[in-house]
Amino acid sequence: MSKSKDPQGIEKGTSRRRFLTGAAGLVAGSAAPRALADNAKNQPPNVADWTRSLGDGVAVRPYGNPSKFEKHIIRRDVQWLTASRESSVSFTPLHELDGIITPSGLCFERHHSGIAEIDPADYRLMLHGLVDKPLMLTLDDLKRFPRVNKIYFLECAANSGMEWRGAQLNGCQYTHGMVHCVEYTGVPLKALLAEAGLKTNAKWIMAEGGDAAAMNRSIPLSKALDDCLVAYRMNGEMLRPEQGYPARLVVPGWEGNIWVKWLRRLKIGDQPWETREETAKYTDLLADGKARKHTFVMDAKSVITSPSPQAPVRQKGFTVITGLAWSGRGKIKRVDVSLDGGKNWRAARIDGLVLDKACVRFYYEHEWNGEALLLQSRAIDESGYVQPGKDALRKIRGVNSIYHNNGIQTWHLKPDGEVENVEVG
Amino acid sequence: MSRSVSALVALLMLALAAPAPAQTKNSKPGLGIGRVATPAEIAGWDIDVRPDGQGAPTGSGSVKAGEEIYMSKCAACHGEFGESAGRWPQVAQGKGTLASHDPVKTVGSYYPYLSSVFDYVRRAMPFGDAQSLSNDELYAVVAYLLFLNDIVDDKFVLSKETWSKVKMPNAGGFFEDDRATSERSFWGRNPCMSNCRPAVKILNRARVLDVTPDEKKPGHGVD
Structure with a gap:
C-alpha cells in the first residue's frame, strides 16, 4: 500500500494496516476521524520521543485543553441553515464521545442573538408578579441557597428537524447533535418561589433571558415546583458563556428552548404569555395546517453514535456499536438494536448510570465480517413509550412540524466500512 | 477520622437537620436571602405583554x-x-x-x-x-x-x-399538546423483536442531496 493522504491531509504511513484503503474509501465530507501519522521511530522496538524528553511543567497549561491530536473534535454548524451565526446553532460531536456526560466545551449551542457576556458582579435575577415579596437576587445570593446536583439531558426541539422529509445530513453530529447531557449545580426553582411567596392565583411562570433576544417562555407552575432548577454550574465549574453564564433555567425533560439562558427575570402570572417562541416557533404544524402548542416534553429517542457517517468502521472483526438514548418522561428502560433495518431486534447493553431524564449509554458488540448492515436503535422508557419509526411518526404528524422528530434513525454500514444516513421502507 | 472530628461532623449534621434559624425567628417562610425588588427596578425590565x-x-x-x-x-x-x-x-x-x-x-x-x-x-x-x-x-x-x-x-x-x-387570522390555528391521546399507539405495546417486517429497502440516501457541511474547511468549526 503506497502512501496516501486522507481528507484532512494527514499522511498515512506505509506500515499501518488500515481496513479502508485511502481517501476513496472515506465518506466525502466526513470528519476523517483520527488518521494518525505513523512514525516508526516512536514505536517499538524504538523508544519514543516523549519517553526521552521532558514535557511541559505544571501550570504551563493553567486551564487544560484536550490533546492537540483531538483538535478536529469540535462543535460544527451548518451554514445554510440560518441567516447569521448570532441566531443559529452548532452541533455536539456525538460520534466522538462516549459515556453520558458531554464535555462542557462541546455542548451544542443555540443562540438567538449571540452569546451574552455577563459580568457576574452586575448579574441580577428578578422575581416578581403574583408573589408576596418581589425579589432581587445577586449571583452570590443564588449561591447561598441550598443547592442540588442533577444530571439531565437537554435536547433542542428542532433536533433532527432537517430529517422530516427524508435523510438529509450525513453525520449524527448534524442529525442528532442538538442534545447534551451534563451535571448541573443549582437552586431548586421551588426554593426561590418560596422565598418570594406565591399568591394563591399563581399558575404560570415566565422566564426571560438577559441576552439581546431577551428570550421568554411560559412554564406551568406545576413543572416549576416539581423539578426545575436555576443552575449556575455545569460539570462542577461555572456555566460556560454559551450555556447561559452565570445562571440558566433547567427544565428537565422539556424542550431546550424553555431552558432560558442568561436568566434575568422570572415573572409569576395566572396564564401563559403565548410568546413568539411558544407560538410562531416551537409549535408543531401538522398536515392539516393546525399546530400543536405547549409540546413541552421530549419523547424517548436514541441514536447510534458509532458507527455513523462521521465514524466509519476501520476494521473487520469484533466491532462495538454504541449510542445514546434519553426520554423526557423519565428513565430509559431498554434500548434495542437492529442490524437489518428493523426486521430483527436485540436488547443492547446499557452501561453506567440510568437516571431520570438523563442520557444513557448503550453498547451492542458484533462480529462484523464486512456485510452491509442497516443499523437502528430503539429506546423504550419507563412510561412504556416505544420510540417510533419515522413512517409511524409521519403518519400522525406529517412532514411540516420541524420540531420533535424522534423517529428511529437508520445508518447504512457498507462493506467498505463507510456509513451513510438512509431512509428505509 | 479522629474522634473529635467525627464529633464535629455529627454536630454539623444535627445542625443541618434542624430547621434554619431564619425560619424559626420570623413567622414568614424563606431564608432571608436577597432583597425586595423596587418598583423602579421592576419597571425597567418588566417588558412582557400578554x-x-x-x-x-x-x-x-x-x-x-x-x-x-x-x-x-x-x-x-x-x-x-x-x-x-x-x-x-x-x-x-x-x-x-x-x-x-x-x-x-x-x-x-x-x-x-x-x-x-x-x-x-x-x-x-x-x-x-x-x-x-x-x-x-x-x-x-x-x-x-x-x-x-x-x-x-x-x-x-x-x-x-x-x-x-386587532383580529389575528390564525388565532384559532393552535391546540394543546395531545400526544398522550393522538399518539397513544406509541405506548405500552410489547415491541416486536423478530421477523417484524418484510425485507427492508433503502428508499433515500443523504448523499443524494449533498448538503452536509465539508468539515475540511476550517471556517465551519465554532470555537
Whole structure:
C-alpha cells in the first residue's frame, strides 16, 4: 500500500494496516476521524520521543485543553441553515464521545442573538408578579441557597428537524447533535418561589433571558415546583458563556428552548404569555395546517453514535456499536438494536448510570465480517413509550412540524466500512 | 477520622437537620436571602405583554409612521413588503399555505396573538439593536406589520385602546399538546423483536442531496 493522504491531509504511513484503503474509501465530507501519522521511530522496538524528553511543567497549561491530536473534535454548524451565526446553532460531536456526560466545551449551542457576556458582579435575577415579596437576587445570593446536583439531558426541539422529509445530513453530529447531557449545580426553582411567596392565583411562570433576544417562555407552575432548577454550574465549574453564564433555567425533560439562558427575570402570572417562541416557533404544524402548542416534553429517542457517517468502521472483526438514548418522561428502560433495518431486534447493553431524564449509554458488540448492515436503535422508557419509526411518526404528524422528530434513525454500514444516513421502507 | 472530628461532623449534621434559624425567628417562610425588588427596578425590565394586552405600554403609533421606521430599520432583512431579503424571516403574506407542502409562517399566516409579535419586537428587534425603539415607534412598526399582512387598513393607529380591535387570522390555528391521546399507539405495546417486517429497502440516501457541511474547511468549526 503506497502512501496516501486522507481528507484532512494527514499522511498515512506505509506500515499501518488500515481496513479502508485511502481517501476513496472515506465518506466525502466526513470528519476523517483520527488518521494518525505513523512514525516508526516512536514505536517499538524504538523508544519514543516523549519517553526521552521532558514535557511541559505544571501550570504551563493553567486551564487544560484536550490533546492537540483531538483538535478536529469540535462543535460544527451548518451554514445554510440560518441567516447569521448570532441566531443559529452548532452541533455536539456525538460520534466522538462516549459515556453520558458531554464535555462542557462541546455542548451544542443555540443562540438567538449571540452569546451574552455577563459580568457576574452586575448579574441580577428578578422575581416578581403574583408573589408576596418581589425579589432581587445577586449571583452570590443564588449561591447561598441550598443547592442540588442533577444530571439531565437537554435536547433542542428542532433536533433532527432537517430529517422530516427524508435523510438529509450525513453525520449524527448534524442529525442528532442538538442534545447534551451534563451535571448541573443549582437552586431548586421551588426554593426561590418560596422565598418570594406565591399568591394563591399563581399558575404560570415566565422566564426571560438577559441576552439581546431577551428570550421568554411560559412554564406551568406545576413543572416549576416539581423539578426545575436555576443552575449556575455545569460539570462542577461555572456555566460556560454559551450555556447561559452565570445562571440558566433547567427544565428537565422539556424542550431546550424553555431552558432560558442568561436568566434575568422570572415573572409569576395566572396564564401563559403565548410568546413568539411558544407560538410562531416551537409549535408543531401538522398536515392539516393546525399546530400543536405547549409540546413541552421530549419523547424517548436514541441514536447510534458509532458507527455513523462521521465514524466509519476501520476494521473487520469484533466491532462495538454504541449510542445514546434519553426520554423526557423519565428513565430509559431498554434500548434495542437492529442490524437489518428493523426486521430483527436485540436488547443492547446499557452501561453506567440510568437516571431520570438523563442520557444513557448503550453498547451492542458484533462480529462484523464486512456485510452491509442497516443499523437502528430503539429506546423504550419507563412510561412504556416505544420510540417510533419515522413512517409511524409521519403518519400522525406529517412532514411540516420541524420540531420533535424522534423517529428511529437508520445508518447504512457498507462493506467498505463507510456509513451513510438512509431512509428505509 | 479522629474522634473529635467525627464529633464535629455529627454536630454539623444535627445542625443541618434542624430547621434554619431564619425560619424559626420570623413567622414568614424563606431564608432571608436577597432583597425586595423596587418598583423602579421592576419597571425597567418588566417588558412582557400578554394576549389580553396586559403589560402593553402607554403610547400609540400609526401605520404611516410605522412604514418609515420599517423601511429604515427592518426592510434590509425582512424585505420592503415583508417578503424577506435573503435568508431572514419572512414576516408578511403566506396565507393559506399552512396545510401545503411549503408552509410560510408569518405574522399574518401563523402568529395567533398580537402580543406574540408585539412582545417579540419589543424585546428583540431591531436585530442587533434590541430595546432601542420608543413605545410610539414600537406601536407604529407593529401597526405597519399588521398592515403588510392585510390585518388593518392604512389609517389604523395601534395603542392600548385599539389593541382588542386587532383580529389575528390564525388565532384559532393552535391546540394543546395531545400526544398522550393522538399518539397513544406509541405506548405500552410489547415491541416486536423478530421477523417484524418484510425485507427492508433503502428508499433515500443523504448523499443524494449533498448538503452536509465539508468539515475540511476550517471556517465551519465554532470555537
